[in-house]
Amino acid sequence: MEVIRAETAGFCMGVDMALNKLNRLMQENGEGRDVRTLGPIIHNPQVLARYEKQGVFTADTPEDVPRGAHCVIRAHGIPRHVEDRLRKRGVTILDATCPRVKKAQTLIAKHSDQGRTLLLYGEAEHPEVKGLLSYAGDDAIVFGSPEELDPEHLDPSRPYVLAAQTTQDREIFDELMNAMQADPNLDVVVLQTICDATKLRQEEAMHIAMDVDCMVVVGGRISGNTRRLVQVCEAKGARCVHVETPEELPLEELRTCARIGLTAGASTPGDIIDAVEAALLSI
Incomplete structure (x- = not known):
């Protein structure tokens, strides 16, 4: 055979960076003592189990993080309002958000602040998507496949910004992008947020x-x-x-x-x- x-x-660059940050913090803090991650730092059960054996546990909410502890923000990032709650806990935050995800958050915030409605290609329940949506205000549409987004139902009088979860299928996104940009009735800015x-x-x-x-x-x-x-x-x-x-x-x-x-x-x-x-x- x-x-x-x-x-x-x-491992991609973002995952490698996140785990290296956590490892350095553990070394400085002594075998993971008083270290939490807000949500799974990456989506791999075996890696998470290894960290639990070293005393690093996953907190589901900011309120689960003990005051005075160190808290690592996962590679997928977290919503704005969740980060605000975390800061109010008085914990020491280490942001391990993937740089590509962080860039997507920044770009979405910029165009949303300009009045554009976000069209986000991604999994609605994925933590990265929830984080990205928090940078778009209340005006956003999430769809898991091109079939779920009917361009004919979009309002030609409204400006849009099209983006994607960083791990989505590039071929599908490009086809969707080309179709929307070819429509003379739509005002769409496209963000290339899928990771290389x-x-x-x-x-x-x-x-x-x-x-x-x-x-x-x-x-x-x-x-x-x-x-x-x-x-x-x-x-x-x-x-x-x-x-x-x-x-x-x-x-x-x-x-x-x-x-x-x-x-x-x-x-x-x-x-x-x-x-x-x-x-x-x-x-």
């Missing part, structure tokens, strides 16, 4: 998927960008298996494959990818 491993598999690392990861995964018998995608099931990798591979007609750990691999089913592609989400640590690859090569 041959395993084709994607070069872009694993996401684009490269998806393009490489699709390229590999077209040349193998099966794709294995490694990463947390709560990870939006990992689920998107599964979707883009399946869109190319590839059989796809999504696992979090090597123990979940359907090894007997994969024995019939001569070539297997391997990629992973942006919050998947390298040691888990290595373990999955070793399991595949052992078949």
Whole structure:
């Protein structure tokens, strides 16, 4: 069996930066003592479990963070009003928001302040999306697919700004952007908020998927960008298996494959990818 491993598999820059900030804080503060993250710092259960063993726990709300503690803002960012509540707790804040997400927040705020209505392509319940929406005021439309946004129902008299969750499918977004910009009745400013690392990861995964018998995608099931990798591979007609750990691999089913592609989400640590690859090569 041959395993084709994607070069872009694993931690992206934003995740790597967030975890490095947390690790430095733990070293300075002594094994995670009085350190919390507001929401999961990244969407990978195995990484979160490792930090819990070192005493770093996830707080669901600002009120769950003890006064005087250190609190790390997750890579996905948090809504404005939640950050305000956190500051009122008197905690020491370490902002580990991904720079790309932070830039998207800033751009959305700028255009929303100019009176434009935000059209946001993303998962409504995703923490990054909730954070982005908080920078758009009360005037925003979230849609999970182009089919959910009917341009004919948009008001030609209103100016809009189109943006996307940073881990969304670039091809779909570009098609939507082109269609809206081609409509002479719409006043739409487009923000290129999809991360370049996401684009490269998806393009490489699709390229590999077209040349193998099966794709294995490694990463947390709560990870939006990992689920998107599964979707883009399946869109190319590839059989796809999504696992979090090597123990979940359907090894007997994969024995019939001569070539297997391997990629992973942006919050998947390298040691888990290595373990999955070793399991595949052992078949």
